[in-house]
Amino acid sequence: INGVTATGSGQVLSLPTGTPAGGLGIVVSASGISAATPPVTLGTFTYRPGAAQQLASAMNLATSPATGSLTTAIKSLTTQATALNRQISMDQQLENEQRATLQKEFVTMETNLGKLQNESSALQGALSKLKTSTIG
Secondary structure (H helix, E strand, O other): OOOOOOEEEOOEEEOOOOOOOOOOEEEOOOOOOOOOOOOOOOOOOOOOOOHHHHHHHHHHHHOOOOOOHHHHHHHHHHHHHHHHHHHHHHHHHHHHHHHHHHHHHHHHHHHHHHHHHHHHHHHHHHHHHHHHHHHO
16 A cells, blocks of 8 residues: 555555554455465555545644744744843843932932031021121
């Protein structure tokens, strides 16, 4: 069948698994053939896969671990996701560093503002003493 030697059991000829049509069996009606008869060529039989087999073959090609289109697409998307995750991690690290810098600057600004307010209060006190001492 399709150039592959089939094995017989009763009236059924079957192809071995691992061949393109592996597991296919056909019933043969032939007279005068017995187990003692040497191997005989009864004719030819050509196997053409049907729609389900064609679909199964297409799926096997698409999901092939080495070259399948779906496998290749998944690998590509995984690579892109990994690159995006690295970029996100770098962006988060940069954001954390910028946040820390801004927080330090804010604390410094708050400290300086407090000092300026203290100086302002001290200057207002000194000015009010000057006004009182020049008036009186």
